[in-house]
Amino acid sequence: MVICLWVCLFLVFYTFFGYGILLLALVKLRRLIKGQRPLADNDGNWPTVTLVVSAYNEENCIAEKIENSLSLSYPADKLKYLFVTDGSTDSTPDIVSRYPQVTLMHRPERKGKIAAIDRAMHEVDAEIVIFTDANTMLNKDALTNICRHYYDAKVGAVSGEKRVHIEKVSDATAGEGFYWKYESKLKTWDSELYSVVGAAGELFSVRRSLFVPVPPDTILDDFMISLLIAQKGYRIIYEPAAYATETGSENIQEELKRKIRIAAGGIQSIIRLKGLLNPFGNFVLCFQYISHRVLRWTITPFLMILAFVLNGLIAFRYPGNFYKALFALQTLFYVASLLGWLLEKRQVKIKALFIPYYFCMMNYAVMAGIKRYFMKQQSVTWEKSKRK
Numbered sequence: 001m002v003i004c005l006w007v008c009l010f011l012v013f014y015t016f017f018g019y020g021i022l023l024l025a026l027v028k029l030r031r032l033i034k035g036q037r038p039l040a041d042n043d044g045n046w047p048t049v050t051l052v053v054s055a056y057n058e059e060n061c062i063a064e065k066i067e068n069s070l071s072l073s074y075p076a077d078k079l080k081y082l083f084v085t086d087g088s089t090d091s092t093p094d095i096v097s098r099y100p101q102v103t104l105m106h107r108p109e110r111k112g113k114i115a116a117i118d119r120a121m122h123e124v125d126a127e128i129v130i131f132t133d134a135n136t137m138l139n140k141d142a143l144t145n146i147c148r149h150y151y152d153a154k155v156g157a158v159s160g161e162k163r164v165h166i167e168k169v170s171d172a173t174a175g176e177g178f179y180w181k182y183e184s185k186l187k188t189w190d191s192e193l194y195s196v197v198g199a200a201g202e203l204f205s206v207r208r209s210l211f212v213p214v215p216p217d218t219i220l221d222d223f224m225i226s227l228l229i230a231q232k233g234y235r236i237i238y239e240p241a242a243y244a245t246e247t248g249s250e251n252i253q254e255e256l257k258r259k260i261r262i263a264a265g266g267i268q269s270i271i272r273l274k275g276l277l278n279p280f281g282n283f284v285l286c287f288q289y290i291s292h293r294v295l296r297w298t299i300t301p302f303l304m305i306l307a308f309v310l311n312g313l314i315a316f317r318y319p320g321n322f323y324k325a326l327f328a329l330q331t332l333f334y335v336a337s338l339l340g341w342l343l344e345k346r347q348v349k350i351k352a353l354f355i356p357y358y359f360c361m362m363n364y365a366v367m368a369g370i371k372r373y374f375m376k377q378q379s380v381t382w383e384k385s386k387r388k
Contacts, residue, residue, distance in 0.1 A: 001310055008307035015300045019291040020182075023189045030193060037192055047127040047150055049143060050080045054116045055134035059090040065134050066099050074143040080126060084116040114221045118213050130205040131222065136162075136244035138203060145242040146205050156210045156234025157226045159187070159196055160203030160242035178355060179362070184240055190292065191238035194284045197292050198269075199226035199236060203244035210234065215272075219265030219378060227273055230285060252344055256361055263369020264378040266297035298370075301363035308334070334360070 010018075051069055055062055062083075069081055081102040085093045087110020096104045105119060121129070128147055132138060138160075146158045164180050190196050201222035206229060214224045230236050270277075270293075277294070279286045308330050315327040333356055340357025343350055372378045 001314060005307060005310040005314060008303040008310065011295065012300055012303050012307060014291070015295040020186055020189070023186065023193060023291075027189045027192050043151070045151070046075050046078050046144075047147055048078045048080075048125075049074060049128045049130060049147060050082055050124045050126040051130050051132065051143070052117070052120050052124070053081075053083045053132055053134050054113050054120070055083060055085050055088065055092055055096075056110065056113075057088050057090045057092060058134040059092050059095060061135050062092050062095050064137070066096065066102060068137045069132075070099070070101060071140065072138060072143050073140050074147070078126075079143070082120055082123065084120050086110060086116045086119070112216070114214060114216055114218055117221065121208075121211060121213070124208055127208060128205055129208050129211065130203070131201065132203045132244055133201060133246070136202045136246045139241075139243050139245075142203065142242035142244075145239050146203075149237045149239065150207065152235075154235055155237050156229040156232065157199060157204060157206045157236045158242075159199035159205075159226065159236060159238050160244055161187075161238070161240040162200050162202045163243050163245045164247070179358065186292065187238040188240060190288055191236070194235065194288065195230055196236040196238045197227065197230070197285070197289045198223040202246065203242060207234075218272075219261065219268050219373075223265065223269055224272070227269070227276065227289075231273070231275055233282070252357075252361065255358075256365055259362055259365035260369045260372060261378065263297060263366040264373040265369075266293065266366075267370050267373050270294055270297060297366055301366045304363060 014022075051072075053065065053069070055065075058065070066081075066083070072079075082105065083096045083102055084105045085096060086105070086107045088106070093104060093106040096102055096106075103123070105116075105123065107119075117131070128150060130143065130146060142160060146160060149155050149158045161184050162180055187196050198220075199222050204222055204226060206225065210229045210232065211225065212228045214221055214228070218224050226236050275281060276286060276289045308327075311323060311327045311330055315323040336353050337356040337360040340350070340353035340355075343353060344357065369378075
């Protein structure tokens with residue numbers, strides 16, 4: 001029982017903190033042996049680009065998104081804009097149609113984001129396709145910072161950074177901003193060691209020649225599209241100097257809804273990308289994939305529960321204060337999370353309690369997402385989370 005407890009604690013620690021520590025050590029070791037990876041420089045030879053935006057009922061932000069897109073720095077003769085508004089029942093298509101610089105694709109039927117992307121890809125003839133969400137705004141140099149990496153023939157995809165705008169007045173979504181800052185650092189190190197393990201849909205790009213359509217019932221299309229390219233032996237670069245900013249979820253319930261969907265898509269992706277679990281294919285990518293994604297989306301939340309139960313049994317069965325103190329620390333953490341939940345319901349804002357609350361919420365979402373996937377309750381079409 002004691003051995004089982006320590007195995008659980010080790011895996012939980014490794015998943016959320018140990019991998020980051022090990023990753024940083026490996027990156028530093030690589031720098032000592034091979035030096036830092038050279039900064040991307042395409043010598044002004046920019047590839048042709050199509051910016052693709054899939055928008056569903058985004059009348060409140062679509063004009064701002066278009067204005068933001070048109071203001072981006074990139075050679076005008078090598079950049080096209082394509083907005084797909086399939087299924088929208090509000091004024092989104094009408095607003096897009098007012099901009100002659102933008103190509104509008106619209107059908108009244110709503111078949112989901114994947115169907116919209118597949119339709120768009122049949123119209124794209126550019127070398128590089130950049131996907132970005134309708135409710136995120138890009139920094140001015142985002143496209144140039146992404147496309148400079150494609151001078152390297154081994155690069156098959158480039159992912160930008162997701163930034164969450166959190167108001168100074170802290171609330172339950174303060175943990176969301178903290179989480180993405182930590183994730184960004186891990187992705188930076190992943191990219192330097194070898195490759196990012198999956199791109200975020202807010203801002204990512206691929207070589208059009210490497211794009212592979214994913215099944216229509218795919219939940220995390222951006223993740224699957226990018227990792228299918230990595231599976232071919234190409235690297236996915238992370239470029240934090242290209243970033244997409246969006247507001248935080250309106251409340252923790254909206255964030256939970258989004259996390260459960262991501263978790264359901266995560267377990268689906270793991271099942272469908274079985275080849276990445278083979279260490280004899282690409283050992284480094286396999287190591288990164290399991291450490292950064294698979295453990296989080298499968299066993300770690302259950303190991304947290306098992307560690308708490310085992311620690312409690314050991315603390316009251318064996319003499320000594322060590323396991324009692326360890327159990328007390330675990331209990332204190334979960335009590336802080338519970339207090340964060342209770343205070344959030346009463347709209348009392350104490351940021352220090354929301355971080356453990358957000359952490360526990362994320363792990364609950366994984367378990368709920370796994371259940372939803374295997375119960376076939378997850379739709380491929382997004383139910384949009386409300387944002388501030």
